[in-house]
Amino acid sequence: MNSTSIPSGAWDCHTHIYGPFDRYPLPANAAYTPQAAPFSALQALHRRLGIAQGVLVQAAPYGTDHTVIIDAIAASGGRYRGIGVIDATTTDAQLQQLHDGGIRGIRFNLMGHLPGSRDPVALRRTAERVHSLGWHVLVHGEMPVLIPVLEQWTTLATPLVIDHMARPDLTRPVDQAQLAALVAQLRHPGRWIKLSGVDRAMQGAATPWPQAIGHARMLLEAAPDRAIWGTDWPHPNIKGAAPDDAALLAFILDVCATDTRAQAVLVDNPGRLYA
Structure with missing residues (x-):
């Protein structure tokens, strides 16, 4: 452990909220059925951790109904932003409403257990559509699936944030060719990396995950001005017990190693991305 401290104004760039279900019920066809995790509980966590700002990622069970995160962003007085999920039926007027409500990007799920299109051509059209709003695309997928998509999109102007x-899987040797391809993608000025999900990468192993620090630092060094972090609270669809969010914060501070780098990852970089 080092003495790097959390800077003032820090962001948690990956959270989800669910409920209260009497006000924000899940649809009958929800992708999964989570436990309630309302915005008030997230705010309490952030106060304990010393986090000032956050990003609410639209939870898959709510589909394209963004009411729960739009209401939370409004309640935060602008301290939180959002990442939405849209489809072919989303109109330009609806996109503008989402922007006015604090949404600053959309998420593409390339993970098999989550709903969403996997067609790179259709996804690119959607990514191009949100570019005029100044939004970015959060791309969630494993390297074997993700990298070929990124390589098809080298001319895409919309910024891409590589999720988690x-x-x-950091409990086994990482494919070095795929890792090199990922690092190469991060040298592109429109590619960002979210240094989150270490608990998932470590398959629920106990903290402090020292074997993951070098991996995360490699990605950080590839894009120091385009790296951000998040807790992934309340940790949906994980194996075993939820990780300690304070340990996740301690991990990213260890990865950053200096106050200057922590200021970039936790304050300055997200401040630009979610403006």
């Missing part, structure tokens, strides 16, 4: 470090 591209979902590696």
